[in-house]
Amino acid sequence: MAGTARHDREMAIQAKKKLTTATDPIERLRLQCLARGSAGIKGLGRVFRIMDDNNNRTLDFKEFVKGLNDYAVVMEKEEAEELFRRFDKDGNGTIDFNEFLLTLRPPMSRARKEVIMQAFRKLDKTGDGIITIEDLREVYNAKHHPKYQNGEWTEEQVFRKFLDNFDSPYDKDGLICCSAFLIEISPPFTGTGDGPPLKWGLLNLLNLGSFSTILGK
Numbered sequence: 001m002a003g004t005a006r007h008d009r010e011m012a013i014q015a016k017k018k019l020t021t022a023t024d025p026i027e028r029l030r031l032q033c034l035a036r037g038s039a040g041i042k043g044l045g046r047v048f049r050i051m052d053d054n055n056n057r058t059l060d061f062k063e064f065v066k067g068l069n070d071y072a073v074v075m076e077k078e079e080a081e082e083l084f085r086r087f088d089k090d091g092n093g094t095i096d097f098n099e100f101l102l103t104l105r106p107p108m109s110r111a112r113k114e115v116i117m118q119a120f121r122k123l124d125k126t127g128d129g130i131i132t133i134e135d136l137r138e139v140y141n142a143k144h145h146p147k148y149q150n151g152e153w154t155e156e157q158v159f160r161k162f163l164d165n166f167d168s169p170y171d172k173d174g175l176i177c178c179s180a181f182l183i184e185i186s187p188p189f190t191g192t193g194d195g196p197p198l199k200w201g202l203l204n205l206l207n208l209g210s211f212s213t214i215l216g217k
Contacts, residue, residue, distance in 0.1 A: 008037035025075075025083040030104050032073050039135055045180070047071045048097045051064070057177075058094040098179040113182070120181050131166075131176040133159040 022028045023045035033040035047067045048059060059067065061084050068075055075083075087095040087103070123131045125138040133156065142148055142158035153161070166176045 009045070011036055025079050026086065026104065027113055028079070029068075029083065033104065034106070041101060042180075044071050044073075044104075045097065048101075055160065057096060057098055059097050060094050064095065098177055101183060102179045117178075120178055122214065129178055131163065131181070133135045133163065133174055136162065156184060 012035050015031045019028065019031040019035065022031055030041070033044055035044065044067070047070050048063075051059065051063050051067055061081070064084055065077075065080055068080060078136045084095065087100050120131070121127075122134055123139055125135040126132075136142075136159045140159075142155040145153070147153040148155060148158050160174060163174050163176055166180050
């Protein structure tokens with residue numbers, strides 16, 4: 001836990017320093033988020049998600065600007081317009097905010113991303129791009145979890161506790177998309193190399209290991 005806090009502090013210091021010279025709109029927004037620590041990008045995603053009333057995971061320019069303002073992002077209107085245009089690839093006046101958040105996240109190596117995607121595909125049994133409790137029922141037997149066995153958790157609670165690792169702390173709906181999984185399981189990193197260790201024992205995910213290893217006993 002101390003290592004995570006230290007990593008967050010170092011990330012925030014680096015991001016603030018780089019922000020003084022950055023000129024690219026995407027990089028400037030990324031650094032403003034990372035200046036808040038590893039949860040900064042996830043926090044911006046939470047703001048966008050709250051505004052997505054019809055749950056179509058897209059935003060128009062007005063919603064986009066309101067989200068930035070609500071998250072206290074400092075950005076001129078012209079800069080926001082350029083940023084929006086770069087993500088509105090088909091020119092239809094909307095952007096997919098999952099794709100936006102993935103692009104905003106600092107790059108990771110191809111090998112690291114593929115390991116994470118293998119884990120996501122293992123869990124997304126229906127292949128619809130969303131991990132749900134129903135998917136997990138096909139992958140894990142929650143009755144093997146120690147907290148189920150001692151009566152502390154129900155089978156449903158075992159699955160929800162796992163999904164809560166990746167869900168927004170303010171809007172838990174038990175639906176985990178690929179971008180949320182990617183952002184949460186591999187903390188952002190602003191230095192060189194491939195960043196801090198992957199969370200929750202991906203080898204256990206890939207090998208369909210026990211929930212107790214991933215959730216903690």
